Amino acid sequence: MSVDLKTFIKKAAADGREIDIGKFNLINLDEVRNAAGESWPKLKNRIFQSGLNFIENRVADEDSVLAFNKGFILLFADPDTDITKAVGQIAAQLKAFFLGEPDLAHLDIVTDTLKADTGGIIKIVSSSDTPTPDARKPRPKPSMPEDGDVPHGTLQAFFRPVWDVDKQQLSANICFPKVSVEGRWTDYSRARELLMTERDTLEADISAAEGAVRALRQSVARKLPLTLILGVQCETLDQRSAREDWCAIFDDIPANARRKIWLRVEDLPEDPKAAQPYLKTVSELGFTVIAQRPFGEFELEGFDQSDAKLVSTVTRPPSNSESEGLLAHEVKALGRLARDARDMQALVLVDDIREAKTFNDMLGSGVRFLAGGQVLKDTPLPQPPKAFTRVELARLSKATA
Structure with missing residues (x-):
């Protein structure tokens, strides 16, 4: 189990140090979507929910795990963690987990590691879209600019x-x-x-x-x-x-x-x-x-x-x-x-x-x-x-x- 982002940010801000971050980018999602056809919405939901749960079961209780539309972000609470090793091990296990699903044979994972202070974490999270609903479903037309068209701070x-x-x-x-x-x-x-x-x-x-x-x-x-x-x-x-x-x-x-x-x-x-x-x-x-x-x-x-x-x-x-x-x-x-x-x-x-x-x-x-x-x-x-x-x-x- 992991903590929510808000709790993690507060603790990191109190510690006043840079945080180690691991990113797990899912590759070939387009191929998986095309192969899934009409079953893509349910499959996509299963990918992200099972992936999030898989990572959470392999990290410390004080770490924080987030999903975005291209994968997952892992925030490490322990500064002594060897993040290159930890991220590599989790990625390998996650890839093996996904490959056990016939529908996910084309799915691959590319990892990245970096450091950031609390402001940098917020920027990274803000710039990472959360999983989006099926684009074929109708969306109500708002009476104001769509997300992405609005100046920051409005x-x-x-x-x-x-x-x-x-x-x-x-x-x-x-x-x-x-x-x-x-x-x-x-x-x-x-x-x-x-x-x-x-x-x-x-x-x-x-x-x-x-x-x-x-x-x-x-x-x-x-x-x-x-x-x-x-x-x-x-x-x-x-x-x-x-x-x-x-x-x-x-x-x-x-x-x-x-x-x-x-x-x-x-x-x-x-x-x-x-x-x-x-x-x-x-x-x-x-x-x-x-x-x-x-x-x-x-x-x-x-x-x-x-x-x-x-x-x-x-x-x-x-x-x-x-x-x-x-x-x-x-x-x-x-x-x-x-x-x-x-x-x-x-x-x-x-x-x-x-x-x-x-x-x-x-x-x-x-x-x-x-x-x-x-x-x-x-x-x-x-x-x-x-x-x-x-x-x-x-x-x-x-x-x-």
């Missing part, structure tokens, strides 16, 4: 549909910022954590807020129902000038329209007393308040006296392609969170669900609202309220996988 509001478990329908959209990193849209929060962007929090909060206001005005003009969930960082609310710049975006939004925006206060202090001023500030602006809590830290004691009507958390990312979903104690903790939230007359939203097993774990937990790539993909425009059964979501998820 901020843009995106929308993530929210599914109501009880009502079996899309009930809202999360409006959040993405930033262009080497020509590809990346969640701002992730880009910031991995030091991929220099855009500050206020700029990101303003970008999302402006996107939400535009969408709200369009829905009012067209007389269409729309509920938006918009995030704001405590850092933005802390500084008077930043708070005023952010609040000014909503100056001409009437009270009845503001009720259509639910404000999620993110990065709240763990102490409920310290969190109250932030929640009160948002409530006084006329918005419905959402309190964001870290995943796994679900104690709501002290929040029952707050203005929060919804409790939100972001699920942990899958550790690897073979992730088994949530752990048993995490499912129980979510159930307790849902019960505690109901006691304070609030509901629970879980965001950033990326895999089917985690999605299924959520269904029996008592959580009311679900969002993330496993529910419905992010889009440049908000999705209107619409009935959507669990079966329909599963069918759509498979079609876009």
Whole structure:
């Protein structure tokens, strides 16, 4: 097993040293694809999932393994590792593993080794595309430039549909910022954590807020129902000038329209007393308040006296392609969170669900609202309220996988 990229980057940054990197480039993929014909999508998925799992089982727990559209990247945590020997051995074993598959007879592997600091690692990862879906599947046409056409550092509001478990329908959209990193849209929060962007929090909060206001005005003009969930960082609310710049975006939004925006206060202090001023500030602006809590830290004691009507958390990312979903104690903790939230007359939203097993774990937990790539993909425009059964979501998820 290996660690995720975020954990590896943080540890490497703390150590302040260069990291040894091994690259495994898959050669002759075009020949394999041509020979596979219509079965290529399933074969490609098997290549990358089995290859990733194969490498992870042969490296240290502190190493990090990533897949990209031409192979795999291995980040070594131990500076004393003989990477030339290690990469060569893994490549030989991986090649023998692939050659055991008749469909992969033409596949070959070319390796490379290099060193880089954390900034260099981020650049290498950013410039390596992740495995792409079957090109024959139709892609929705966005209302903005395609990935690759956007200048680095550009901020843009995106929308993530929210599914109501009880009502079996899309009930809202999360409006959040993405930033262009080497020509590809990346969640701002992730880009910031991995030091991929220099855009500050206020700029990101303003970008999302402006996107939400535009969408709200369009829905009012067209007389269409729309509920938006918009995030704001405590850092933005802390500084008077930043708070005023952010609040000014909503100056001409009437009270009845503001009720259509639910404000999620993110990065709240763990102490409920310290969190109250932030929640009160948002409530006084006329918005419905959402309190964001870290995943796994679900104690709501002290929040029952707050203005929060919804409790939100972001699920942990899958550790690897073979992730088994949530752990048993995490499912129980979510159930307790849902019960505690109901006691304070609030509901629970879980965001950033990326895999089917985690999605299924959520269904029996008592959580009311679900969002993330496993529910419905992010889009440049908000999705209107619409009935959507669990079966329909599963069918759509498979079609876009």
